[in-house]
Amino acid sequence: MITTTSNRTEELQKKLVAFMDDYIYPNEKLYEQQLNEADTRWIIPPIVEELKEKAKDQGLWNLFNREEGYGTQLSNYEYAHLCEIMGRSLIAPEVFNCNAPDTGNMEVLMQYGTKEQQEQWLYLLLDGKIRSCFTMTEPDVASSDATNIQSHIIREGDEYIINAKKWWSSGAMDPRCEIAIFMGKTDPEGPIHEQQSMVLVPMNTPGVEVKRHLPVFGYDHAPHGHAEVHFNNVRVPVSNLLYEEGKGFEIAQSRLGPGRIHHCMRAIGAAERALELMCERVNSRETFGSPLAEKGVVREFIAESRLEIDQARLLTLHAARKMDEEGTKAARKEIAMIKIVAPRVSLNVIDRAIQMFGGAGVSDDFPLAAHWANARTLRIVDGPDQVHLRDIGRLELKNYQ
Incomplete structure (x- = not known):
């Protein structure tokens, strides 16, 4: 390769x-x-x-x-x-x-x-001394469309007053989490992509309340965790605004491009480890008179896994290089493609490995179950598959218009 x-x-x-x-x-x-x-x-x-x-x-x-x-x-x-x-x-x-x-x-x-x-x-x-969270997703709207955000950021003199309910704020459970990047609306009547702004909110600000922890398939992901966070008449100085009012959507888009590369490559790493564990397992276990590694279906599992991992890796590296050479906007289709492909591949490979481990595969004795749960969330975070498929189809059709 x-x-x-x-x-x-x-x-x-x-x-x-x-x-x-x-x-x-x-x-x-x-x-x-x-x-x-x-x-x-x-x-x-x-x-x-x-x-x-x-x-x-x-x-x-x-x-x-x-x-x-x-x-x-x-x-x-x-x-x-x-x-x-x-x-x-x-x-x-x-x-x-x-x-x-x-x-x-x-x-x-x-x-x-x-x-x-x-x-x-x-x-x-x-320096790794503190941690942070990103508060964008809301429980009361379909947050796959960021323009749905209903959080209020209202200016009063030299302060912003913030009211909102946010959830899936990863890292907010960590006691070292000291700062949140908050996304909400400063101009609800403005152009649809210029209504939102981002503001820095210290987590110890009066009115910031971590309401509850949100487990994922039963995993608490401690000490990092994911939380529902409420902002009740939270006041922060106007100097805590990031960039300019109305630039929240723009900031979010620039943030998500590299982040999707990171998510996808980590998912590929999890799949690669699952394949290694699967190969080691089938070489060490025997059923019905012969090693698992000699079963035809097992070799197919391994072959399909290698094919999928290498394809996903090459596609993701291609997207990363295009981002570097032409910018995030030019690589929009490729980024959407990997966001669909990498989690799917990771889930496929990990699932095959779990099957080869049997009961051990769904236990906490091995990392497979936790990696599977993590990979499954990637089909939702940073945009669900259906949103990316819509964008890929639209961008592909533009070539024929």
Whole structure:
């Protein structure tokens, strides 16, 4: 496969693979053990902070960043190769400070934040000292269409007054979550894509209330978690506005492009690990007088998985390179395509692996069930499949009009 990268990226790949082998996989069980033994699951396990320091020491920190002056400055295409490696473990992204939604929030602050906003929040996020959340989705409207957002941002003098109900705010359960990027309407009567704005809201602001935790297929995703958050007459200074009023939709679109590359490559990493586990399993188990690896259907499972993973990877890398060379808008169709393909492939491969593991596959003894649940959510987050299919069809038809 033609997936050539720079010498620097290849060196980072080698270091990242070694780090995963030496520190991440061996500590996955310890991570869960420390979570379960704590008084509350909403406290970061000590092993994570230990591993973060090791990652910093090895130069494996903030690898996601593309902006000049903030670290590695890898392109989307270069970082995609690293993101796949991190996606093989659900605990890995935070260890390298490459976890969502913090990566997207940091990118927003880099591109649109004022110097004061960056000094107050960005540098703490880049150093891994605090965490953040992104509050856009609402329970009372179909949030797959961001123009449906009903949250109110009303200016009164030098303050904004915010009222809203948000949910699926990933990271809001984490006690280290200190800042939210909030999206709501400042001009409900304006042009449909210029009604929304984004405002920085410290989580300790009076009126911000984390109402409840939202599990995913029974997984609490602690200590990160997902929450329903209410904003009741929350007041923040006008200086907390990101960019300009009416630019919220524009900011969201710029944020989602790279984020979709990250999600897809992590999903491919999860699929690759599932295939490895499946191959190891079928070589070590025997049924009806012969190893599982000798069964025709098992070899078909493995072959189909390899085909799908490599196709999804190449398509995602193609989208990443097009983003780098032509911009996010030019790569809109390719980004929509991978957002459909990568989660589907990941689910297919993980499901086959679960089948080969039998009862063990749906247990917590192996990472397959948790990875499957995570991959299934990707068919919804950052836009459901149906929205992307609509866009792909429309963009394809334009070629024939």
